[in-house]
Amino acid sequence: xxxxxxxxxxxxxxxxxxxxxxxxxxxxxxxxxxxxxxxxxxxxxxxxxxxxxxxxxxxxxxxxxxxxxxxxxxxxxxxxxxxxxxxxxxxxxxxxxxxxxxxxxxxxxxxxxxxxxxxxxxxxxxxxxxxxxxxxxxxxxxxxxxxxxxxxxxxxxxxxxxxxxxxxxxxxxxxxxxxxxxxxxxxxxxxxxxxxxxxxxxxxxxxxxxxxxxxxxxxxxxxxxxxxxxxxxxxxxxxxxxxxxxxxxxxxxxxxxxxxxxxxxxxxxx
Amino acid sequence: xxxxxxxxxxxxxxxxxxxxxxxxxxxxxxxxxxxxxxxxxxxxxxxxxxxxxxxxxxxxxxxxxxxxxxxxxxxxxxxxxxxxxxxxxxxxxxxxxxxxxxxxxxxxxxxxxxxxxxxxxxxxxxxxxxxxxxxxxxxxxxxxxxxxxxxxxxxxxxxxxxxxxxxxxxxxxxxxxxxxxxxxxxxxxxxxxxxxxxxxxxxxxxxxxxxxxxxxxxxxxxxxxxxxxxxxxxxxxxxxxxxxxxxxxxxxxxxxxxxxxxxxxxxxxxxxxxxxxxxxxxxxxxxxxxx
Numbered sequence: 001x002x003x004x005x006x007x008x009x010x011x012x013x014x015x016x017x018x019x020x021x022x023x024x025x026x027x028x029x030x031x032x033x034x035x036x037x038x039x040x041x042x043x044x045x046x047x048x049x050x051x052x053x054x055x056x057x058x059x060x061x062x063x064x065x066x067x068x069x070x071x072x073x074x075x076x077x078x079x080x081x082x083x084x085x086x087x088x089x090x091x092x093x094x095x096x097x098x099x100x101x102x103x104x105x106x107x108x109x110x111x112x113x114x115x116x117x118x119x120x121x122x123x124x125x126x127x128x129x130x131x132x133x134x135x136x137x138x139x140x141x142x143x144x145x146x147x148x149x150x151x152x153x154x155x156x157x158x159x160x161x162x163x164x165x166x167x168x169x170x171x172x173x174x175x176x177x178x179x180x181x182x183x184x185x186x187x188x189x190x191x192x193x194x195x196x197x198x199x200x201x202x203x204x205x206x207x208x209x210x211x212x213x214x215x216x217x218x219x220x221x222x223x224x225x226x227x228x229x230x231x232x233x234x235x236x237x238x239x240x241x242x243x244x245x246x247x248x249x250x251x252x253x254x255x256x257x258x259x260x261x262x263x264x265x266x267x268x269x270x
Numbered sequence: 271x272x273x274x275x276x277x278x279x280x281x282x283x284x285x286x287x288x289x290x291x292x293x294x295x296x297x298x299x300x301x302x303x304x305x306x307x308x309x310x311x312x313x314x315x316x317x318x319x320x321x322x323x324x325x326x327x328x329x330x331x332x333x334x335x336x337x338x339x340x341x342x343x344x345x346x347x348x349x350x351x352x353x354x355x356x357x358x359x360x361x362x363x364x365x366x367x368x369x370x371x372x373x374x375x376x377x378x379x380x381x382x383x384x385x386x387x388x389x390x391x392x393x394x395x396x397x398x399x400x401x402x403x404x405x406x407x408x409x410x411x412x413x414x415x416x417x418x419x420x421x422x423x424x425x426x427x428x429x430x431x432x433x434x435x436x437x438x439x440x441x442x443x444x445x446x447x448x449x450x451x452x453x454x455x456x457x458x459x460x461x462x463x464x465x466x467x468x469x470x471x472x473x474x475x476x477x478x479x480x481x482x483x484x485x486x487x488x489x490x491x492x493x494x495x496x497x498x499x500x501x502x503x504x505x506x507x508x509x510x511x512x513x514x515x516x517x518x519x520x521x522x523x524x525x526x527x528x529x530x531x532x533x534x535x536x537x538x539x540x541x542x543x544x545x546x547x548x549x550x551x552x553x554x555x556x557x558x559x560x561x
Contacts, residue, residue, distance in 0.1 A: 004364075011359060011370055018377065021388045021435060024401045028391065041404060083285055086278035094275035108290055110488070110548060112496035114517040115537040118524040119293035122307075142289040145282060203381030205499045210525055220381050224503060238391065245384050252379040253372065 025245075029238035036234045050239035054226075062240065065222035069244075072133055072218060073201040076140035077194050080148050083141060085190070088152035089182060093161065102150065109146040117210050124211060131213045139207050144197040151196075155189030156182065195255050202248050219244040294541070301535035307528035321535035331536070333511050334519040335543070337426065341515060342494035345430045345437075350487055352434070353441020358471065360442070361449045371446070377439045386503025389432040393418045393504075419505050422512045429513055432500050437490055448482040449475055484555040488548070495544070516540055 028036065030046040054062050090096045097104075120139065121130075129135030159182065167177050183190075208218040217225075223240040226233075301321055305313040325331050360371055377385070394400035395417035403413045414421035418428045452475050460470045498517040501507060507514035507522070514522075520540065524533030 007359060007362075014356060014359075015370065015373060018374065018435070018439070020401070021385075021392060022376070024392055025388050041401070083281045087282035090275040090278035094278075096275045096279055107548065108286070110492040111544065112492075112498075112517050112520075112540060114496065114498055114520050115297065115540060116289065116293040117521070118530065118533055118537075119296040120289060121525065122296075122530075123292070138285075139289060142285050145285060149282065199379055203379075203384075205381060205383035205502075206521075209502075220383050224383055224387060234391070237387070241384055241387050245380055248379040248381070249376055252375065 025238050025241055028234060029242045031235055031238075033233070033235055050235035051243070053233075053236050054239045054243065057236075060222075060226075062219075062222055062243070065217055065219045066243065068133065068216055069202055069219040069247075072136050072140065072216070073198050075133075076137045076144065076201045077197040079137060079141040080144035080197050081190055081194060084145050084148035084152055084193075085183070085186070086178075087145075088149045089156055089178060091149070092153045092156035093164075102153070105146045105149055113143065113206055117206060120207075121210055130211060131215050131217075133216045136208060136211055136216055136218075139211065140197075140201045140204065143204070143207075144200060147196060147200075148193045151193050152186060152189050155186050159185050191255070195251070199248050199252065294537075297534040297537040299534075300530055301538055303531045303534075305530040307530050313531075317531070321531050322539070324532065325535055325539060330511060330514070330519060331539075334514050334516045337511070337513060338495055338497075338515045338517075341426055341430060341433075341497060341513075342491055345433050345494050346487060346491045348430075349434055349438045349441050349490060350483070352438045354445055354483075356438070356442035357445035357449055360446055371443070374439050375443050377436050378443070380436060382433075382436060382497075382499035383503045385432050385436045386429075386500040389428065389435070389500075390419065390504045393428050395420075416509070420509055422509055425505050425509060425512045429497070429500050429504055432504065433494055433497070436500075437493070440490065441486060444482065444486050445479060448479045452478045481556075488551055488555070491551075492544075492548075495547075 027043070029050050030048065031040075031043045032045070032047050032049065035043045087096075091101060124130045124135050129138075163181055163185075164177050167181060168174075202218075203220065204218075205220050205224070208221045209224075212218070212221065223237070223244045226237050226240045300313065302316055302318060303313040304315050304317045304320070356374065360367060360374070380388075392400045392402045395403045395413060402418065406413055414424055418424045456474050456478075457470065460474050465473070496517050497515050498521060501513055501515055501518045502521075505513045507518045516536075520533055520536050523529045523536060
């Protein structure tokens with residue numbers, strides 16, 4: 001029993017440290033301006049004035065940036081599933097590329113994103129994709145591809161291939177087999193990959209910063225620009241951080257059962 | 271369809287070629303050219319290896335390599351140890367432990383740049399003091415006059431703390447899943463043989479986790495090696511160059527000064543450095559196994 005109390009104690013301390021940043025930023029976002037600048041840690045009353053100021057700031061379309069994030073994250077998630085699924089199927093069933101291709105794809109994920117930034121910036125500049133939704137969506141599809149392919153491949157490899165073989169003998173076409181047999185059976189994997197892709201796209205910052213300026217900027221860019229644009233308005237910065245942080249957290253809470261396997265690139269089998 | 275697999279892999283190939291291979295080829299070509307986009311829209315002439323030699327003689331590059339490694343290696347190690355500890359702690363069947371597991375995963379959903387902004391706030395010193403100096407002062411630990419992120423000695427630690435907060439749960443959750451995937455037959459056999467809790471962990475669970483740890487470690491290490499978001503949000507590479515990582519230096523050369531040739535050469539220096547590090551790592555961690 002004593003041992004159990006110690007364990008609970010340690011867990012609760014850990015939890016407190018873990019949640020402290022969230023608590024602090026939430027607290028700041030509800031503090032009135034006067035109390036923030038006078039250094040009061042625990043305010044006498046809470047206010048939603050900061051949120052109001054962020055969402056309706058004149059000349060700063062925060063709501064639009066939020067919409068941009070939603071559109072870009074959803075479409076890039078959909079796109080990377082559509083592109084990666086056939087590739088994963090091909091690698092799992094036809095052994096395309098053998099083991100070498102997997103290692104190459106894995107190593108793409110290890111390269112620093114920044115080394116692609118400048119060439120993509122110049123490419124986009126010359127074909128007019130700068131500051132467009134589609135430009136950012138295409139980039140995110142590519143950066144989500146390696147993880148999607150590897151995780152989906154590991155899911156498809158675990159499906160028994162007898163069903164597909166039987167369907168083939170019965171005269172089913174290859175495309176029909178994929179659409180009506182493999183795709184539905186891979187759904188848990190697709191769910192896991194979608195979550196990760198959505199989170200990765202929502203949370204991406206570097207390319208959003210470089211490739212967009214006004215029209216297609218995401219909510220993270222907006223939140224970080226708030227820091228420079230309104231250097232002193234801590235409450236509003238905190239509120240904008242809260243707004244950009246909450247959707248992915250809520251989303252993760254709703255779907256976290258499917259998450260872990262994707263996090264480990266499919267290395268962990270159930 | 272004669273060769274269906276080619277048809278299936280084609281879309282991925284096109285995407286990866288245009289946005290991954292093209293930039294690398296682009297960089298290779300322009301790394302031998304002099305080109306500053308701020309002064310000219312066309313490359314300004316072939317200059318051989320000059321860009322590479324400039325970089326190798328530039329003290330900022332050496333500094334950035336040291337900063338990057340000083341940041342990435344200890345941070346990932348600490349995260350692995352903490353994460354493993356938490357995973358072992360949570361790997362039991364109490365009532366209500368599911369809620370703790372669910373809460374533990376939260377930081378993984380926070381964008382690195384947002385984590386950076388939050389910690390910049392928490393470290394802030396001055397008007398409206400941040401909570402970290404506040405707590406440190408209460409327990410009697412002094413902080414540098416310019417704040418933790420404003421001091422050459424401590425700025426990197428500040429960024430490391432941010433990363434540890436953001437990534438330790440990632441280790442904990444993945445390793446926990448690994449611990450729970452140990453086959454029951456193995457655990458039962460160990461118990462029948464009279465192994466203690468520690469012995470089971472050391473000789474049954476830990477070997478089972480080896481490959482998973484190796485993969486998670488390299489993913490995280492590379493994330494930290496490539497760190498950009500937290501640096502941008504917290505210190506912008508400063509004070510001085512105390513937190514200028516390779517990624518941040520490359521950002522600065524390429525997208526602020528528009529030195530295309532020089533940053534193209536830096537791209538390839540970083541790529542070569544990474545290939546060396548990753549190859550050595552794989553040799554030791556996987557001993558030739560397939561991923």
